[in-house]
Amino acid sequence: MEFFKIKRDIPFMSYGRYTTTISLVTFVLAVFFLATKGLNFGVDFTGGTVMEVHYAQPADLNKVREQLAGIDLKDAQVQNFGSSHDVLIQVPLKQNTSGAKLSENVMGKLREADAGVEMRRVEFVGPQVGKDLVDNGAMALLLVSLGIVGYLWLRFEWKFGLAAIIANLHDVVIILGFFAFFQWEFSLSVLAAVLAVLGYSVNESVVVFDRIRENFRKMRKTEVAEIIDNAITRTMSRTIITHASTQMMVTAMLFLGGETLHYFALALTIGILFSIYSSVLVASPLLMIFGVSREDFIKPEKTEAEEVLP
């Protein structure tokens, strides 16, 4: 079986103007939604209390709200979670009450009405912790970006590192844009997924770049655009197959992994889809713009000898 029997190279580089416009538009849209709607940060980042409780029979949400209002928690959000038996209660941070005590009060009140209610999960995050997590997340993002640029610079050339990281940060911004537009909850595990996507989708660019470098050595007399076209066309089969495989795993998580893994898998899905696009249609045109040339690789004979790996 073979899906991709492409005889002639697809002239991707000649579409450069259109693809750059498309990515610019999506990027601007993502930034727009991030700026206007903002991310719906989960309790990990904002601080506050989240509780998941389980009832033996379908839960009456209004009754739960009344009970919570009875202990002065009118601003609590009450909603079903997964099934009608499960209830998610979210309480924002408060000035005076110690968050750690809050969950006990809530459970006490809920048990008064129905002794069978079961506590499934409690998460309380204090304000300082939330702030630290945001800081650490930003640090991780920065470090990953710098690390990748640095590595690609070493292995290829600075142009490649820069092109790859711009393409992939563009993916990250688009994922965040989706989360802002749909107001999906942005939690710690989503952040982990975003960073994993950054590492993963760089693979994509690396595979194409490897081919470009190889082509520069083999196809001595060809134009730069044609070299890139050839590299993309020849790696396309691998790109699609690999992403399809990874996506199979991620889809399984999306539907079977439960609520906690749902948004994690969702972020990965968006990331995987856009990384195909960006590595091919963003990173490579950027390389052209930065003016990549054969001389970047074939200067002295010595470097070439070093590049050869077992």
Place this chain on the structure above:
Amino acid sequence: MNHYPLWKYLLILAALVLGLIYTLPNFYGESPAVQVLPLRANLKADAALMTRVGEALKNAQLSPEAMSLDASSVKARFADTDSQLKAKDILHAQLGEDYVVALNLLPRSPQWLSSLNALPMYLGLDLRGGVHFLLQVDMKGALDKALESATGDMRSALREQNIPYAGITRDGNAITVRFRDAESRSKGEAEIKQRFSGLNLNDSDKSSEFHLLATLKPQEETHIQETAVQQNLITLRNRVNELGVAEPVIQQQGLDRIVVQLPGVQDTARAKDILGRTATLEVRLVDDERIMSAGAAAPFGTEMFKDRDGSTLLVKKAVLLTGERINDAQPGFDNRTNEAAVHINLDAVGARKFKEATRENVGKRMAIILFEKGKGEVVTAPVIREEIGGGRVQISGKMSSEEAKDTALLLRAGALAAPMEIVEERTVGPSLGADNIARGFHSTQIGFIAIAIFMMAYYLMFGGISVLALGANLLLLVALLSMLQATLTLPGMAGIALTLGMAIDSNVLINERIREELRNGVPPQTAIHAGYDNAFATILDSNITTLIAGIALFMFGSGPIRGFAVVLCLGIMTSMFSSVLVSRAMVNLIYGRKARLNKVAIG
């Protein structure tokens, strides 16, 4: 050209066999068990204790599946939770307060595996259920306390040396000592400098008074804060012991935070109560000289506290001793009167301070005050009968043996060197934990099967080889996680699924390269060789970039995210091994020996 030397095959085989052995324990599952841990240093978990536990269980007609002894505890494993709970009650009743009897889960793997140190993966709290707390140590509180005690010490030092001074006051982070003349100030300064090496001293003159300004040196501040965190860690350990948790984790995180993880704990209210007890202990003198009128404010230098019966006591502000000086406290009886008593053992500094304090105050009363959430309560206020040296103190009188036990517990569980507050809590009920495992496992399984079917349909024989290599990857990853006993969390399980999904990339790269070579008319053997060779540089590059992301996540991630990062990093290493070496070995074995190979099944 597609041959591996024998040693390479053997190396791969050895890795796979090792992987299999260390993965095995995960298949046996876990059984309910009880764990008996001695609480005191002089009691040991030894063969004698094991026989004692065995006898006790036998008498109650409980037969454990297995019993084992390790460095710190005796463990007995049962077939069901009922016998486990029964065993816990019986052991608790028979062994008494000197031992903690905790519920636990123990692997059911056979003896030979356990003796190889092959254990199942260590499940995080979100998978096995339990409580996670992050406590913030109040560093300012620690400094306040140190300054307050320095103020008291300075006062007694100046008095001891007969250096006249007009007064000592503390204002924020500075202590001001007022003198009437320059001469006594220089004497005082010399004395204080000699005794308190951690203080910066500065002269300043205000109107007719000679002031000496003392502030903590920066390195002393750091030292105080470090010790405060250490002291709180020890105190928390003691408190958690009272809770009877099998494998608690109590660690410092960052500069001023402490993580407490209590697997399997369901009664979070009690756990919070015992941990969050912001109790600090102080020993001070009772001011019996001044008669206090009801409702009036406490006179200068004193404070009012209630004792357990509700009557008020006037207590001096100067602190003689804090709870951190207490090494041990045990309930017992007075040798002479046979009254219930509490025996306290102080450390060296505490012993010296206590000796001085009691020498100067024979006949007076001292109050032991327990501070909880900013409010003090007098636990007991015994009369000092004589100078007490050697650090062994006995408190007796007007106490039932029950009260003596309580007081000893409070004293022993110790005082916190600085107040603490819970800033993060994550509790997962056991049913959710089990659900999480099932979901994580299920989605990985389905994903794996889908990939396997697709790969075999698309790349035929080479697809099959890739799937086997992916299986080897999973085996090695699980084995590595079990060996390292790295904590597996739900995001960690997601990490396993994701690395499997990503690991197939290497094989796709290789297979596509081989196809390309074949398409260019290269003979099969050469095509296989070239395919593996050409793909390797790309595989290396793409894995290293993912590894960079994994390491950054590990460095900056917290809790469950760190679990994800660990799996991601380990998964990259195992996938490099299996997708390149293991799959190549299989290809070599299948195709490499054929001299004339005309066709390979790669689709």
